Amino acid sequence: ELKELARKVKVLQSNAVLFFTGVLGVESLEKYHETICEKVVEYDRLAIKACHAVGKTWIMGRISLWFLKCFKNSIVITTAPTNRQVETLLWGEIRKAHRNSKTRLGGKLLNKKLTIDDDWYAMGFSPSTGAASDSDEQQGSAFQGFHAKHVMIIFDETKGIPRDLYTMTEG
Numbered sequence: 001e002l003k004e005l006a007r008k009v010k011v012l013q014s015n016a017v018l019f020f021t022g023v024l025g026v027e028s029l030e031k032y033h034e035t036i037c038e039k040v041v042e043y044d045r046l047a048i049k050a051c052h053a054v055g056k057t058w059i060m061g062r063i064s065l066w067f068l069k070c071f072k073n074s075i076v077i078t079t080a081p082t083n084r085q086v087e088t089l090l091w092g093e094i095r096k097a098h099r100n101s102k103t104r105l106g107g108k109l110l111n112k113k114l115t116i117d118d119d120w121y122a123m124g125f126s127p128s129t130g131a132a133s134d135s136d137e138q139q140g141s142a143f144q145g146f147h148a149k150h151v152m153i154i155f156d157e158t159k160g161i162p163r164d165l166y167t168m169t170e171g
Contacts, residue, residue: 019066075152079156080155098114
């Protein structure tokens with residue numbers, strides 16, 4: 001039974017679309033959402049350039065859950081320019097997908113954090129509130145220090161995120 005479970009997890013790790021439909025219960029995906037799911041599996045870094053209101057935040061909320069649930073002891077860090085965008089928009093999508101999932105996902109879900117274990121979680125914060133400081137240097141450093149075998153960082157609404165944060169996250 002454990003071998004079968006490991007096989008299923010391996011399949012889901014390489015097929016985010018299957019996680020969306022089989023685990024989350026998403027009934028159908030737009031072709032561009034399917035492409036995003038395929039590319040997030042294929043590449044370490046992915047930038048999605050698209051017009052407004054096509055579901056980028058919707059898909060990123062669900063990709064957060066895919067990564068967190070399919071990669072043991074993983075960390076997902078999500079951010080957007082403002083705390084409102086993080087908590088209401090991006091984490092609103094994460095909470096909806098978690099709550100409406102066809103399969104019980106478990107974990108302890110808060111407004112901007114989903115914890116499975118001490119070293120296995122997703123969290124969200126904005127550059128302006130992440131470090132609880134007025135210093136740009138300290139704000140950026142809030143994005144550093146997360147260590148795990150599997151780490152995903154999601155920048156939503158990237159036009160409003162300071163450029164130096166991208167460099168800091170590489171560390």
